Amino acid sequence: MPFIDTGFPGLLVFEPMVFDDSRGFFYEAYNQKIFGGAGIENQFVQDNQSRSTYGVIRGLHYQVPPFAQAKLVRALVGSILDVVVDIRKGSPTYGKVYSIELSADNKKQLFIPAGFAHGFSVLSDVAEVMYKCDQFYSKVNEHGILYNDPALQIDWKIPLEQAIVSEKDIILPVFANCVNPFEFNG
Template sequence: MPFIETGLPGLLVFEPMVFEDSRGFFFEAYNQKIFGGAGIECQFVQDNQSRSTYGVIRGLHYQVAPFAQAKLVRVLVGSILDVAVDIRKGSPTFGKVFAIELSADNKKQLFIPAGFAHGFSVLSEVAEVMYKCDQFYSKANEHGIIYNDATLNIDWQIPLEKAIISDKDLVLPGLANCVNPFEFKG
């Protein structure tokens, strides 16, 4: 099975089968049958792509109902540290952080169900990130958690004096004060 459990219920790493030869490589980045076989029954409705330079931290972001999003994240160029935080009340892993390097070279992807905050830092000179969402973007339903929340203690793997963070992300609340209607349904 191309899925690896992360220790956080529902959060999965996808390692596609890559076929390489003298011409380059080929792989299926998404196949509904394969994902459905792993219990992932999302109907993705929106693809997003971002380009960022070294040191950019985006996140931690999430949306609440009725636009709570599951995401499938991958890197097209460069490398990132992709971070997910379980914010589902009652989850055995509530407040736990999972981080993984996703890169154009390793071709790994992270499936992030609704109920997780998500962010990433750019480890390479430039990174292009593409992610599928199963709900449309909704500014009114968008929320987040501050990147440097002391209870999460995330190591973004870049010197924080070189971090580039949007004004919007600098004023996000901590985990203890964030808008959080998510409940764990284990």
Template sequence: MSFIETGLPGLLVFEPTVFNDSRGFFFEAYNEKMFGEAGIENEFVQDNQSRSTYGVIRGLHYQVTPFAQAKLVRVLIGTILDVAVDIRKGSPTFGKTFSIELSAENKKQLFLSAGFAHGFSVLSETAEVLYKCDRFYNKASEHGIVYNDPALKIDWKIPMDKAVVSDKDQVLPVFANCVNPFEFKG
């Protein structure tokens, strides 16, 4: 198992060790001890799973304190472009974005600490995404940033005429106007 720095503090890519043989494969998707040794000591309390078709963009979402969530995201079927935006005031990477292809094939996972907005686009015909959260969902604390904010310049890797975005996600505020109580704690 290896953890790869992304250049954004609090955002790590996890690459599990995969054991392949004639029967298929095996890997540990999560191991509390190994994650703890990498500095990830979050206690995950909720798993969420979604299924989406090509062109779907979900996000950019986050919850505010006291329900702010750290997430561990992976793909069970298909391929997505997973996107994180650092919204922690005072962070050396405040306003920066990070994106990575996560797929059933590459088995990579993205860990996002609280203080990141999160979203993804579906690059394959369908994709099933599973993510662990360290706080329960709370509708009243749910906020977001519009996916096509021109200041963020996110390339979702799909033609915008093929994008499928919920009504709710289309009316989210731009980054400069989003609800943001997060402070970077170096």
């Protein structure tokens, strides 16, 4: 099975089978049957792509119901540190951080169920990130957590004095004060 358990309920790493030859490579980035076999039945409705330079931190973002989103994240160019925080009350990993390097080279993807705050930092000179969402973007339902909340102790793998963070993300609340209607349904 091309999925790796992260120890966080529902959070899975997908490692596709890559076919390399003298022409280059080929792999299936998404196959509904394969994902369904791992219990991922989400119907993706929106693809997003971003391009960022070294040191950019985006996040930590999430949407609340009825627009809560599951995401499937990968790096098309360069390398990122993808970071999530489990915000599902009652989850065995509630308030814990999981991070993984996603890169164009390793072709790993992270499936993030609804109920996680998500962000990433750019580790390479440039990175292009693409992620599928199972719910449409809703500005009214968008919330977040401060990227450098001391309680979370996230190591973004870049010097924080070199971090490039949007004005919107700098004013997000800490985890203890975030809007959080999520409950874990084991």
